[in-house]
Amino acid sequence: MKQPVRIAVTGAAGNISYSLLFKIAAGEMLGPDQPVILQLVEIPQAMDKLRGVAMELEDCAFPLVHGISLHDNPFDGFRGIHYAMLVGARPRSKGMERADLLEANAVIFAEQGKALNEVANRDVKALVVGNPANTNCLILSRNAPDLAPSQFCAMTRLDHNRAQGILGNKLGVNPADIEGVCVWGNHSPTMYPDLHHAQVLGDEAAIDMIDEQWYKEEYTPRIQKRGAEIIEWRGLSSAASAAQAALDHMRDWALGSDGRIVSMGIISDGSYGVAKGIYYSFPVVCEFGSYQIVQSLHINDYGQSMMKKTEQELLEEKAAVDHLLPEETAASREALRTSSRSGQTEFDAGIDTGESYYRADRIC
Ligand code: NAD
Ligand code: LMR
Secondary structure (H helix, E strand, O other): OOOEEEEEEEOOOOOHHHHHHHHHOOOOOOOOOOEEEEEEEHHHHHHHHHHHHHHHHHHHHOEEEEEEEEEHHHHHHHHHOOOOEEEEOOOOOOOOOOHHHHHHOOOOOOOOHHHHHOOOOOOOOEEEEEOOHHHHHHHHHHOOOOHHHHHHOOOOHHHHHHHHHHHHHHHOOOHHHHOOEEEEOOOOOEEEEEEOEEEEEEOEEEEHHOOOHHHHHHHHHHHHHHHHHHHHHHHHOOOOHHHHHHHHHHHHHHHHHOOOOOOEEEOOOOOHHOOOOOOEEEEEEEEEEEEEEOOOOOHHHHHHHHHHHHHHHHHHHHOOOOOHHOOOHHHHHHHOOOOOOOOOOOOOOOOOOOOEEEEEOOOO
């Protein structure tokens, strides 16, 4: 039996987490042989609701769950963690633009970056789900000077999954039979869902199977604004699909993507001419606990203009939160190439994360 790993989930009493936590606990993220200790983080006002969620986890009697602890601040909640699923943030409501969220949520991620820097395992992998995810991720990383920028990702996997699912529906093929879809840039209406490298059933170019006008005028805006479309119909921000995407992202990052291209919001190392130092969604392949950007894809003029537009938006968002980006981390975030890292560290036994809600790791 493997040693348990510690996973922090913020916003653990919210909608996405209500789906995500049960999938993690069932072993869908790190595998059916990987025990977990869940360190659930919320704001003080949500601690009662969080206790109710923890009770439900306990009631599932998941064999892989070796412990659950509840925290009202990240400095306790992130102690010794190997994985951080940063979901907690204010979601967008009907009619609200993502940019409106920028200031409110930026402060949360500055504090969480400091907490990760201080108390997380040195090999922690952190995924930002809370919006605006790319810029929150930048703030997080810049506030964690002792951690590598490649340890942080912004979630664009939901956009990637949407791009694959909606294309599958259009072509009448199983989404699993489509490979090479990717999403570039920001998790926002400027993102660029790129089908030029996608293959259907291994040998047919997806772009040749669809009408250019449909691709540019219907499909692309649909993927870009799918979050708003869900809010419009459901009255709430996407939750189960976001949880599935977060799980897909972390599973592939930790265990590998089996050679498949996936989209991840990662620190730009200047590949494809994208400005260094921003968290931009690239096509990547994951292996041995790390990711590599897929290089040398041919980008046509249309693609280049789409990629520039979303890059521009990220640079503007970066300028808007400049006061939350410590100068000391500026150079390291721009000089670095994303390098391959070894997998997770071994379980660091003997960590005291305060009072546990639940404990099932005794050996009898
Ligand atoms: P929700 O309102 O149901 O839950 C958010 C939870 O976060 C709440 O319980 C709240 O108390 C908690 N929270 C707020 N500030 C916190 C903090 N500082 N520390 C810990 N917890 C905190 O929202 P949701 O539907 O679960 O969505 C969460 C976030 O995910 C939103 O920002 C939403 O826009 C974003 N989202 C991102 C994607 C993506 O693809 N990247 C997709 C869907 C939703
Ligand atoms: C989504 O893409 O579903 C989320 O980011 C929600 C939103 O605000 O668009």
